[in-house]
Every structure is written in structure tokens, then in C-alpha cells.
Amino acid sequence: MGYRYSCAGRTLTPAPVPTLFSPDHPDAGTLAMPSTVTFRQGMRVLDLGCGNGLVGLCAALTVGAENVWLCDVDQDAVDCARKNADTNGLPVHIVLSDAYDALDVSGFDLILLNPPYHTDFAVAKRFIEKGFNRLKIGGELVMVTKRLDWYRNKLTSVFGGVRVTERDGYCIFRAQRRDYARANTRKKG
Numbered sequence: 004m005g006y007r008y009s010c011a012g013r014t015l016t017p018a019p020v021p022t023l024f025s026p027d028h029p030d031a032g033t034l035a036m037p038s039t040v041t042f043r044q045g046m047r048v049l050d051l052g053c054g055n056g057l058v059g060l061c062a063a064l065t066v067g068a069e070n071v072w073l074c075d076v077d078q079d080a081v082d083c084a085r086k087n088a089d090t091n092g093l094p095v096h097i098v099l100s101d102a103y104d105a106l107d108v109s110g111f112d113l114i115l116l117n118p119p120y121h122t123d124f125a126v127a128k129r130f131i132e133k134g135f136n137r138l139k140i141g142g143e144l145v146m147v148t149k150r151l152d153w154y155r156n157k158l159t160s161v162f163g164g165v166r167v168t169e170r171d172g173y174c175i176f177r178a179q180r181r182d183y184a185r186a187n188t189r190k191k192g
């Protein structure tokens with residue numbers, strides 16, 4: 004059975020694909036993340052590791068579908084996200100991509116991430132390190148996980164700081180790009 008999710012005055016109905024993350028209900032972490040950000044018309048948004056696309060499609064309802072990119076390394080996820088975008092009349096950009104590798108866009112206001120569970124930190128490390136240059140100055144990387152220390156340390160070392168909110172057992176991290184260079188590559192003195 005699929006589910007219905009209300010967002011920005013509309014009801015989204017993602018198709019239930021059993022091989023994808025949380026196919027029959029929206030994950031609490033998935034929902035916690037966008038609830039901490041304010042979407043505005045015209046913002047450029049990337050939902051990386053989009054799964055069925057719920058987060059990016061929600062964002063598209065406010066920022067405009069033409070300003071939203073959804074990426075996933077899993078072909079089933081990309082197919083499902085495309086179907087959900089079509090069903091809901093949201094012509095977002097959907098890209099099959101290993102992290103940012105196949106994405107030729109930057110200048111994002113927001114990069115939204117719910118990284119894969121049950122893996123080592125290699126994927127999350129790429130999402131964070133390579134995400135820095137994909138943001139515009141003032142743009143933010145927003146990430147939800149159940150783990151605190153590694154993510155707080157990593158985001159602080161790359162961005163120079165991070166804000167953490169805990170909600171429903173999840174940590175939501177917001178790190179802003181404030182400079183052209185990553186914090187851990189800036190010259191001292």
C-alpha cells in the first residue's frame with residue numbers, strides 16, 4: 004500500500020516500491036529534516052539520495068519544480084522519483100548519480116541529505132566534502148542522521164561550524180557555506 008503525505012497545501016502520493024527506503028510510510032527522519040528549513044520561491048534545492056523523492060517533491064511545491072534536483076545512485080529510486088514527480092505534476096530534474104558525479108549543477112541554496120544507514124562513513128564523507136562547492140555562499144547543507152559525533156565533527160571541519168537540533172531521536176545538522184574555501188583548507192594567519 005502506498006501512503007499520502009500532505010505538504011504545502013497539497014497531498015503527495017509516492018508509489019510504494021518495496022526495494023526502496025521506507026516504502027509504505029514516510030520515515031520520521033525524512034520528515035524531521037525539511038521541517039527545520041523554510042523553503043522560499045526560487046531557491047535552488049538538491050535532494051541527494053532522494054529515494055522515492057518525497058523531500059525534493061515537497062520542496063518543489065514551494066520553490067518551484069524547475070529549481071529542484073533529485074539524485075540517487077539507485078536506478079529503482081530514480082525511476083520511482085520520476086514516476087512520483089509525473090503523477091504529482093512536478094517537472095523537477097532527476098539524475099542517476101553516484102553522489103555528485105553526474106550532476107553538472109551548482110549554486111544550491113539547500114542540499115538536503117538523509118544518508119544511507121548501515122554503511123561506513125565513506126558515502127556521507129563524499130556527500131559533505133563535495134557538497135561544500137555545490138552550495139552558493141550562504142547556502143546550507145541540511146542533513147538528518149541518528150548519529151551525532153562523527154557528523155558534527157565532519158561538518159565542523161569542512162564548514163567551520165554546524166547547528167544541531169535533536170528531534171524524535173534524530174539529529175538534524177545545518178551547516179552554512181560562509182566562504183569560498185573549506186574551513187579545513189583555509190590558510191591560517
Ligand SMILES: C[S@@+](CC[C@H](N)C(=O)[O-])C[C@H]1O[C@@H](n2cnc3c(N)ncnc32)[C@H](O)[C@@H]1O
Pocket residue numbers: 024025030032033051052053054055056057058074075076077080100101102103116117118119120126
Ligand atoms: C536513508 S535513504 C533516504 C531516502 C530519501 N531521501 C528519504 O529520506 O526517504 C538513503 C538514500 O541514499 C541513496 N544513496 C546511497 N548511496 C548513494 C550515493 N553514493 N549517491 C547517491 N545516492 C546514494 C540510497 O539509494 C537511498 O535512496
